[in-house]
Amino acid sequence: MDISSATFFRSAPDLDSCPDESLPEFAFIGRSNVGKSSLLNIIAGQQGLARVSATPGFTKLINMFLMNKTWRLVDLPGYGWAHVARHDKAKFNQAVAHYLRNRPNLCLVFALVDSSLPPQEMDLEFVEWLADNSIPFVLVFTKTDKAKPPEVQANIAAFSERISEWCEQLPEIFKCSAVAKHGRRELLGVIAAAMAEYEAQTPADADEALPDAKLPQASSPGARGRDARGTQAKSRRPW
Ligand SMILES: Nc1nc2c(ncn2[C@@H]2O[C@H](COP(=O)(O)OP(=O)(O)O)[C@@H](O)[C@H]2O)c(=O)[nH]1
Numbered sequence: 001m002d003i004s005s006a007t008f009f010r011s012a013p014d015l016d017s018c019p020d021e022s023l024p025e026f027a028f029i030g031r032s033n034v035g036k037s038s039l040l041n042i043i044a045g046q047q048g049l050a051r052v053s054a055t056p057g058f059t060k061l062i063n064m065f066l067m068n069k070t071w072r073l074v075d076l077p078g079y080g081w082a083h084v085a086r087h088d089k090a091k092f093n094q095a096v097a098h099y100l101r102n103r104p105n106l107c108l109v110f111a112l113v114d115s116s117l118p119p120q121e122m123d124l125e126f127v128e129w130l131a132d133n134s135i136p137f138v139l140v141f142t143k144t145d146k147a148k149p150p151e152v153q154a155n156i157a158a159f160s161e162r163i164s165e166w167c168e169q170l171p172e173i174f175k176c177s178a179v180a181k182h183g184r185r186e187l188l189g190v191i192a193a194a195m196a197e198y199e200a201q202t203p204a205d206a207d208e209a210l211p212d213a214k215l216p217q218a219s220s221p222g223a224r225g226r227d228a229r230g231t232q233a234k235s236r237r238p239w
């Protein structure tokens with residue numbers, strides 16, 4: 001897939017403020033500073049589209065970008081800086097949790113993990129939370145330029161080992177570096193495949209397919225998205 005246009009679309013503080021559900025969405029999430037905004041800029045092929053910050057916890061809003069006028073990239077606030085009690089960490093950010101659980105047109109989540117670090121409990125807990133909530137996701141190990149390749153491999157292997165304690169089939173794993181500009185093609189490939197699946201589930205002319213008023217009304221875009229998402233969730237579910 002080529003990116004012919006990428007523009008900032010909308011910032012939303014919560015799910016209720018998000019735009020309509022007519023377009024498929026792909027969300028980036030991970031701990032603050034993991035490299036979400038940098039990767040988003042690489043995917044978009046546009047430096048400065050999402051704001052990159054050295055200050056953790058910078059992005060507080062659900063930031064949406066319109067890609068090729070047909071789908072949205074969603075930069076979610078990072079977890080790990082919300083001041084929550086340890087036992088309550090899964091409630092990293094209620095607005096984000098609400099979005100992830102209830103957005104019918106959310107096709108796929110990219111769970112970003114820093115490849116230069118050994119497995120972090122917060123990332124492991126978050127990934128388990130995604131699985132528990134049947135949210136389709138792939139893992140993206142970021143900043144592969146930061147550590148030596150054997151260290152990166154060891155960190156990814158250790159992370160995979162930890163999640164294999166509870167998941168039967170590992171999720172798909174990708175590596176990327178915003179500095180070395182690695183990983184773009186692979187991630188765009190995943191998005192293209194997920195979009196094709198989504199579109200197969202949600203034909204654009206679904207409403208016209210039911211011209212007879214006596215037939216059941218065509219479902220709303222949201223409900224169609226929900227169906228598509230159910231299928232997505234099944235095909236991407238790593239457990
Ligand atoms: N070495 C290296 N640094 C990166 C990479 N991606 C992001 N960073 C740096 O990590 C910091 C946080 O990046 P940002 O994209 O704002 O992370 P976010 O908080 O997850 O959105 C910034 O200082 C970036 O320059 C990468 O691939 N390699």
Ligand SMILES: [Mg+2]
Pocket residue numbers: 036037038051052053058059075
């Ligand atoms: Mg950011």
